[in-house]
Amino acid sequence: MSNTTTATPDGAIGSAPPAQPRSVFWTTIRSWPVMTAIAILVLLVLVAVFAPWLHTVDPTALNPAARLKPVSPDYWLGTDAYGRDVFSRVLYGARVSLVVGLGAALLSVALGLAIGLAAGYFRWMDAIVMRVMDGLMAIPGILLAIALVSLSGASLVTVLVAITVPEIPRVVRLVRSVILSVRNEPYVEAAVSLGTPTFTLMRRHLMPNTLAPLLVQGTYVFASAILTEAILSFLGAGVPPEVSSWGNIMAEGRAYFQLLPGLVLYPGILLSLTVLSVNVLGDALRDALDPRMSQRV
Amino acid sequence: MNHYHNDGNRASAEAPVLTIEGLEVRTPARDGVPGRVVVRGMNLAVHAGETLCIVGESGSGKSVTSLAVMGLLPRNALAPVAGRIIVDGEDILQAGPKRIRELRASRMAMVFQEPMTALNPVQPVGRQVEEVLKLHTRLAAAERRKRVLDMLDSVHLPDIERVYESYPHQLSGGQRQRIVIAMALILKPRLLIADEPTTALDVTTQKQILGLIRELQTRHGTAVVFITHDFGVVAEIADRILVMNRGEVVETGTRDQILAAPAQDYTRMLVSSVPSLIPQPRPALQGEVVLQVRSLNKLYYKAKKPFRKQESVAAASDVSLTLRRGEILGIVGESGSGKSTVARCVVRLIDPSSGEVRLLDRDITGLGRGGMLAMRKKIQIIFQDPYRSLNPRRRVGDSIIEGLLNFGVSHADALKQAVRAMELVGLSADVLDRYPHQFSGGQRQRICIARALVMEPDVLVADEAVSALDVSVQAQVLKLLEEVRQRVGVGVLFITHDLRVAAQICDTIVVMQHGRVVESGAALEVLSRPRQDYTKALIDAAPGRDWDFQNFRPAPSAA
Amino acid sequence: MFNFILRRAAASIPVMAVVAAVVFAILRLTPGDPAAIIAGDSATPEQLGEIRRMMGLDQPLYTQFFMWIWRLLQGDLGTSLLSGVPVTEMIAQRMGPSLALCLSTITLSVLIAVPLGILAAWRQGRLLDRMVMAGSVLGFSVPVFVTAYVLILFFSLELRWFPVQGYKPLDAGLLPFVKSLALPTLALSTIYVALIARITRTSIIEVMGEDFIRTARAKGLREGGVLFGHALRNAAVPIVTIIGVGIAMLISGVVVTESVFNLPGLGRLVVEAVLARDYPVIQALILLFAFIYVFINLIVDALYTVFDPRIRY
Amino acid sequence: AQGQTITAVMHSSLRVLDPIITTAHITRNHGYMIYDTLLATDHDNKIQPQMVEGWKVSDDGKTYTFTLRDGLKWHDGQPVTADDCVASIKRWAQQDKMGQMMAEMLTEMKAVDAKSFTMSFSEPGDLVLRALAKPSGIAPFMMPKRIAETPATQAIKEYVGSGPFKMVESEFRPGLQVVYEKNQDYVPRKEAPSATAGGKHVYVDRVKWIATPDAMTSVNALVNGEIDYLEQLPYDLAPIVESNDGIKVEVLDPMGYQTVMRMNHLHKPFDNKLIRQAAMYAVNQESILQAQIGNPKYYQTCPALFGCGLPYESKAAEEISVKGNIDKAKELLKQGGYDGTPVVILQPTDTPSVNSQPVVIAQALRAAGFKVDMQAMDWQTVVTRRAVQAPPSQGGWNIFATNNTMIEALDPLRAFGVVANGPKAWFGWPDVPAIEKLRLEFARATDEAQRKDLAHKIQALVVEEGVLLPMGQYFVPAAFSKKLSGVMPSPVPVFWNIKKSAG
Ligand SMILES: Nc1ncnc2c1ncn2[C@@H]1O[C@H](COP(=O)(O)OP(=O)(O)OP(=O)(O)O)[C@@H](O)[C@H]1O
Ligand SMILES: Nc1ncnc2c1ncn2[C@@H]1O[C@H](COP(=O)(O)OP(=O)(O)OP(=O)(O)O)[C@@H](O)[C@H]1O
Ligand SMILES: [Mg+2]
Numbered sequence A: 001m002s003n004t005t006t007a008t009p010d011g012a013i014g015s016a017p018p019a020q021p022r023s024v025f026w027t028t029i030r031s032w033p034v035m036t037a038i039a040i041l042v043l044l045v046l047v048a049v050f051a052p053w054l055h056t057v058d059p060t061a062l063n064p065a066a067r068l069k070p071v072s073p074d075y076w077l078g079t080d081a082y083g084r085d086v087f088s089r090v091l092y093g094a095r096v097s098l099v100v101g102l103g104a105a106l107l108s109v110a111l112g113l114a115i116g117l118a119a120g121y122f123r124w125m126d127a128i129v130m131r132v133m134d135g136l137m138a139i140p141g142i143l144l145a146i147a148l149v150s151l152s153g154a155s156l157v158t159v160l161v162a163i164t165v166p167e168i169p170r171v172v173r174l175v176r177s178v179i180l181s182v183r184n185e186p187y188v189e190a191a192v193s194l195g196t197p198t199f200t201l202m203r204r205h206l207m208p209n210t211l212a213p214l215l216v217q218g219t220y221v222f223a224s225a226i227l228t229e230a231i232l233s234f235l236g237a238g239v240p241p242e243v244s245s246w247g248n249i250m251a252e253g254r255a256y257f258q259l260l261p262g263l264v265l266y267p268g269i270l271l272s273l274t275v276l277s278v279n280v281l282g283d284a285l286r287d288a289l290d291p292r293m294s295q296r297v
Numbered sequence B: 001m002n003h004y005h006n007d008g009n010r011a012s013a014e015a016p017v018l019t020i021e022g023l024e025v026r027t028p029a030r031d032g033v034p035g036r037v038v039v040r041g042m043n044l045a046v047h048a049g050e051t052l053c054i055v056g057e058s059g060s061g062k063s064v065t066s067l068a069v070m071g072l073l074p075r076n077a078l079a080p081v082a083g084r085i086i087v088d089g090e091d092i093l094q095a096g097p098k099r100i101r102e103l104r105a106s107r108m109a110m111v112f113q114e115p116m117t118a119l120n121p122v123q124p125v126g127r128q129v130e131e132v133l134k135l136h137t138r139l140a141a142a143e144r145r146k147r148v149l150d151m152l153d154s155v156h157l158p159d160i161e162r163v164y165e166s167y168p169h170q171l172s173g174g175q176r177q178r179i180v181i182a183m184a185l186i187l188k189p190r191l192l193i194a195d196e197p198t199t200a201l202d203v204t205t206q207k208q209i210l211g212l213i214r215e216l217q218t219r220h221g222t223a224v225v226f227i228t229h230d231f232g233v234v235a236e237i238a239d240r241i242l243v244m245n246r247g248e249v250v251e252t253g254t255r256d257q258i259l260a261a262p263a264q265d266y267t268r269m270l271v272s273s274v275p276s277l278i279p280q281p282r283p284a285l286q287g288e289v290v291l292q293v294r295s296l297n298k299l300y301y302k303a304k305k306p307f308r309k310q311e312s313v314a315a316a317s318d319v320s321l322t323l324r325r326g327e328i329l330g331i332v333g334e335s336g337s338g339k340s341t342v343a344r345c346v347v348r349l350i351d352p353s354s355g356e357v358r359l360l361d362r363d364i365t366g367l368g369r370g371g372m373l374a375m376r377k378k379i380q381i382i383f384q385d386p387y388r389s390l391n392p393r394r395r396v397g398d399s400i401i402e403g404l405l406n407f408g409v410s411h412a413d414a415l416k417q418a419v420r421a422m423e424l425v426g427l428s429a430d431v432l433d434r435y436p437h438q439f440s441g442g443q444r445q446r447i448c449i450a451r452a453l454v455m456e457p458d459v460l461v462a463d464e465a466v467s468a469l470d471v472s473v474q475a476q477v478l479k480l481l482e483e484v485r486q487r488v489g490v491g492v493l494f495i496t497h498d499l500r501v502a503a504q505i506c507d508t509i510v511v512m513q514h515g516r517v518v519e520s521g522a523a524l525e526v527l528s529r530p531r532q533d534y535t536k537a538l539i540d541a542a543p544g545r546d547w548d549f550q551n552f553r554p555a556p557s558a559a
Numbered sequence C: 001m002f003n004f005i006l007r008r009a010a011a012s013i014p015v016m017a018v019v020a021a022v023v024f025a026i027l028r029l030t031p032g033d034p035a036a037i038i039a040g041d042s043a044t045p046e047q048l049g050e051i052r053r054m055m056g057l058d059q060p061l062y063t064q065f066f067m068w069i070w071r072l073l074q075g076d077l078g079t080s081l082l083s084g085v086p087v088t089e090m091i092a093q094r095m096g097p098s099l100a101l102c103l104s105t106i107t108l109s110v111l112i113a114v115p116l117g118i119l120a121a122w123r124q125g126r127l128l129d130r131m132v133m134a135g136s137v138l139g140f141s142v143p144v145f146v147t148a149y150v151l152i153l154f155f156s157l158e159l160r161w162f163p164v165q166g167y168k169p170l171d172a173g174l175l176p177f178v179k180s181l182a183l184p185t186l187a188l189s190t191i192y193v194a195l196i197a198r199i200t201r202t203s204i205i206e207v208m209g210e211d212f213i214r215t216a217r218a219k220g221l222r223e224g225g226v227l228f229g230h231a232l233r234n235a236a237v238p239i240v241t242i243i244g245v246g247i248a249m250l251i252s253g254v255v256v257t258e259s260v261f262n263l264p265g266l267g268r269l270v271v272e273a274v275l276a277r278d279y280p281v282i283q284a285l286i287l288l289f290a291f292i293y294v295f296i297n298l299i300v301d302a303l304y305t306v307f308d309p310r311i312r313y
Numbered sequence D: 001a002q003g004q005t006i007t008a009v010m011h012s013s014l015r016v017l018d019p020i021i022t023t024a025h026i027t028r029n030h031g032y033m034i035y036d037t038l039l040a041t042d043h044d045n046k047i048q049p050q051m052v053e054g055w056k057v058s059d060d061g062k063t064y065t066f067t068l069r070d071g072l073k074w075h076d077g078q079p080v081t082a083d084d085c086v087a088s089i090k091r092w093a094q095q096d097k098m099g100q101m102m103a104e105m106l107t108e109m110k111a112v113d114a115k116s117f118t119m120s121f122s123e124p125g126d127l128v129l130r131a132l133a134k135p136s137g138i139a140p141f142m143m144p145k146r147i148a149e150t151p152a153t154q155a156i157k158e159y160v161g162s163g164p165f166k167m168v169e170s171e172f173r174p175g176l177q178v179v180y181e182k183n184q185d186y187v188p189r190k191e192a193p194s195a196t197a198g199g200k201h202v203y204v205d206r207v208k209w210i211a212t213p214d215a216m217t218s219v220n221a222l223v224n225g226e227i228d229y230l231e232q233l234p235y236d237l238a239p240i241v242e243s244n245d246g247i248k249v250e251v252l253d254p255m256g257y258q259t260v261m262r263m264n265h266l267h268k269p270f271d272n273k274l275i276r277q278a279a280m281y282a283v284n285q286e287s288i289l290q291a292q293i294g295n296p297k298y299y300q301t302c303p304a305l306f307g308c309g310l311p312y313e314s315k316a317a318e319e320i321s322v323k324g325n326i327d328k329a330k331e332l333l334k335q336g337g338y339d340g341t342p343v344v345i346l347q348p349t350d351t352p353s354v355n356s357q358p359v360v361i362a363q364a365l366r367a368a369g370f371k372v373d374m375q376a377m378d379w380q381t382v383v384t385r386r387a388v389q390a391p392p393s394q395g396g397w398n399i400f401a402t403n404n405t406m407i408e409a410l411d412p413l414r415a416f417g418v419v420a421n422g423p424k425a426w427f428g429w430p431d432v433p434a435i436e437k438l439r440l441e442f443a444r445a446t447d448e449a450q451r452k453d454l455a456h457k458i459q460a461l462v463v464e465e466g467v468l469l470p471m472g473q474y475f476v477p478a479a480f481s482k483k484l485s486g487v488m489p490s491p492v493p494v495f496w497n498i499k500k501s502a503g
């Protein structure tokens, strides 16, 4: 679960990982759970990309006359309360969920990296930046998200931003802790004494150290973003209903849970499977890239 | 040889306490591939009251052997596959886990290298010692406590009641090591294995701990297996010596046999690599002054507490020194005496609190980031840890030319210079596109030196540049530095805590204590005729002073 | 310790200030007007304006902000725009269920997860370990409301063991109280069990690789003794940290759980307040949550000193 | 412990306690619990005396004298006086639209003695009776004078009425629950109860309203016996409840609701009547209702702006409102010269009863050739956004949909959506003077046949001009435990007359 900070009191990550022999990396990655997870994710991406050609209809096409139909040859997964084809919605929903997950991961990692680098390297910025980050962390993420969505209306972009913002402080903390632990490494000091300019120093010697933890953190953000999107939809602050996302299929379907549990369960199962796969992948990456990182959740 | 007689023991007085016969340890087989051999054909015997030193370079299998005896080999990583380990007549390799647990601490005990990490940080040390008694005896609580206190007393700990209640972090390294020893010896085991018990300690503390082990050994007639790579220590304490290389026994014999008349080349090489404590006389240098430090001060501030004045530590106070072209100036002193602080101030990795650093007659103390950038070419630094001094993600070639590129040298020219620098440090140019992990520690340290030299600096700062290396490698690197100094004429600020190394290479020596310079002068002068008590104590504490390793004979009773 | 608390309290002032400013800014930039809610569907613009004036919503933003801060400093959190009830009173009314839910969740999670994590670490790499870890990854992967629905379907509607919804305070009797909390706690716990079990496992495994564990073994200690006598307390700091983080995270989970199970707690209050733009309530609640977060962190840091004598403030 | 309690889940949660300041139905319902009205409307839409014994009309038809019946007491024990009523009417008349109309004609209102007061008007007519008997919108609830003197724009702070229940203030949890207990001192009328009129006999000790945020949860709670009464049963969940022996499902409000579409007359493209008509032709009631209600048992297409089966039912402009005609829509769009300006539709996402209409409207408009910009937001944002008069591109809007209770849209005076006096009108700001003229005539008319005719004309104009589009009528079933008996049909949920059996 990504919505956690580091487990160590000050988040220090210890010294730079000694470069692992390649074989360790690949044996960790090549276990069956990890391969299954990767296969599932690849399949999902394919499904998302090729949704229009996979026996789907327009997922937004209403047909009030055929609402809440059970599974049938016409409607592979039945229809929802507007008579939309759930199968099509679920497939198209994969797009949204993947975009939300990937977008949140990329955005939070990119912004968190920039801020974290600055805070970790320029000590004078640290105090200010970290206070602001603490402040942001102290606001429950979901509330911030609800407020932001109310602020600028429900749209995919808003939801993305709303999910990303609360994740940023965690990434910042992570990056900062890595930088703090690496900035006094002899090879960094050696680069300083070789007269390497500050930005080159950051790019060349500091940033690569954050790559592995960020990759792992990114997977967790990915997973939790998908979940958060669902929860936001549940609370009525998710992506607009016109857009099909797993979250709002479930949110709309929850009123019919006892009649047509599929409305929650089909997207729910897919969502859990995705999150599960991403988490498995993240854990594997963590173990493979740096066993010491297993400290962080 | 001291043949101690233990009554109530079935074994005959002559039988060794520990016998290892044909021991072989392997990593487990994976996917049909047989495991790597880590220790092979190990044979040894230790008698009561005797000290056997196992020496050998890093990775030669010393620790693995000792862990095998204790039955503490990491379960999934290493396993004994052949041979016998007989402790007091009982084969450890055949004993069940329960039996081994019973034997530990009561029959055989072990002292580990790192006193900092060998103790549970969250338990008072007294309790940790007492736990041994809880496990192996049926003493009442009060009795146990008394026994522990007695033991603490006999390892010469001060204020034992307080120490009993202390947590490890509240004790010094030496004190912690005493606790570990107390823990190992409280049940008077027949066998004590000490795996580099003093490597992490100051020379002065080391001396005390060695004395302590000796004392307890004679008192209880314990058989001691002492693992070390420091020949000074070996010369000091060994009855017999066993030399290991790559998992195999090279040679074994009495102390004098091995140190004075080694039969194997490998042993010869090892012993002769140990630097002498007595410096060669060197001509006084009259070259141009490249670095001048005047009244340097560095204060570290502790985190401020409300309503209190901010506390500070003076890591360096009023340090002055002068370095000439072609000179190697050694800074020696105990851990924490401020050696690194001075080095880092000189290179401006940290900002001095006050004082002046002049590089090539230019004051660099007040230079900002930009101003300093231009001066960086002139002064370079080499660090202690060769494993962390190179960016593991960059090819060594890129690391070496990084500085040149920073100063506008074209890539092609930089590469040419890098090739030359690699030759200078004795590495071939075709390794430039390898990654650091493909090199050994010694090779990495050479690469670091090459990286510094390629800049053609006027001043080279070496902070414990050889301390992490095996003696044989150390000797090579020292030789290299000597050559470089002669060829390039660079001034070297050489920081070390090892007096032998300092004696070997330095022209002048500065002795530091508590951040202050207590004595300075020509190396020969300072080391053979120290004027300050502190310097004298430092020299006295250096182990193996009475042995001249390079010449395979006891030292002429000078020093 | 006193110094530490003082210092931390001082350090939390800027944090709270950031929170206050952010919250205020976001809320006031948000469209939506509590006056419109009060006025109802058919109100005229004049009526709306009248009500806005009455509530001080026509004042410039900065005036509203400083008014709010000024009252806050005097301990006045304001009154709900909608019901006119003082916010403190609303919080007091809603505190009980949330507190009960959080405490029961944390207790249950810790009671389940820590032994589970220990067990997994103990059997590292074996089937049991794999199962615990797989279960814990699964725990993160299911949205809490799905868990909740499934639990309701099974335990309430099928087995009829627990009520579907609602909260019975402790004065209504222990059994009803426990029953009303059982399912929400269970639903919310899954994720925390997963979280804490993982951390427990990894930190124990980590500690088991430390040198002093070897020392303990060299004393002749049994593995159980090594684990419980030496490893556990050393592994406690990350475990406590994650429990602290978990409590802070709990707030999000509580929002959903309280909605599904209709528990009259703070989580629901805040969602209702956001949807109704009841500014004083939202502001007060987010500040409260932030304060709890800061406070929990303080407790966690203080707990470090209990588990690890090296840490002193 | 407190004897019999009815636990009810209402359609929303109670936060605002002043029934004069808000038109929110939950607050109105609360009003009927603790307050009483002078007059009331019975099940057949007849005006009946409630707190008053009766009234006298002066010969010129301009002055009404009302006399209070005996035994009326406030919850604090004080007797109800004519002064109290005068103050209450004054406050109410400032807030309610019909009240304001009445107030404009009112020349004098004063207490004659403790138990009677007079109201004099500039013109003869029975508007005062219809106003004071008004069951919904803002109903004229009577309060003690000291409370009724609170300025009309400020919420009252004391909740003392003379109604059949007393509010247990200590147990009030805004947004969560409100508890009422039987008012032992209440003297019900002798007549049989009928909607909000007649004898309000209370047979239980307490009534507790709780709010549940989740429809599923409420239904489960009802099935599980945790609650007794669910004011609005979600249609799709009806099958679960209907199959349950212990539960009765019944439509209690026979007039039902109407779902309507509103266009913004101020801005393009709906500043053009033809394009408004095109939009109206595009939409057909059946699909709106199918999506919103689903179960045909609970809805009917209905052209009548003032309600099918109600006094002012009319089929005027039926061809526009009911069936829809996509070809006609396309044609009108072309005639109107639609230039592709996107139509901004406000779509609430958090309120089930209004979630689906915009989706269906959007699909219909697109089919007709409109460009549509759906903007999703929570209901609170809709409420704020729809008040914005700026162009859609600057935070304004073109279309929103909402629902009316028929009781509030029963005639052209009550129905606020038909007001067409430009900027003062309800959101959308239609400016059709002809409608306003007809409404004035309606207010003055005394003959029922004439009123019906006027209503018919108004409806034709309202729809043709695109002031308000009725999109169908629907009924909301309540579900309650069979332990309850005597649950009465009423446009306002009432809790008197209900008995609860044990077990
Ligand atoms: N857990 C392990 N798994 C696999 N190989 C190991 C393990 N521990 C040690 N080895 C290998 O065994 C060999 C001997 O290691 P050992 O620790 O005994 O060396 P050493 O002589 O004690 O060296 P040092 O002086 O550095 O302590 C090394 O090659 C090392 O790589
Ligand atoms: N960053 C720092 N903050 C606070 N105190 C420091 C810092 N670095 C060093 N010190 C303190 O300054 C003193 C001198 O440290 P320094 O590292 O210079 O010693 P040293 O002689 O290099 O020791 P060693 O031989 O162990 O490397 C020590 O007491 C140390 O604790
Ligand atoms: Mg070793």
Ligand SMILES: [Mg+2]
Pocket (backbone or CB within 6 Å): B339, B340, B341, B464
């Ligand atoms: Mg140092």
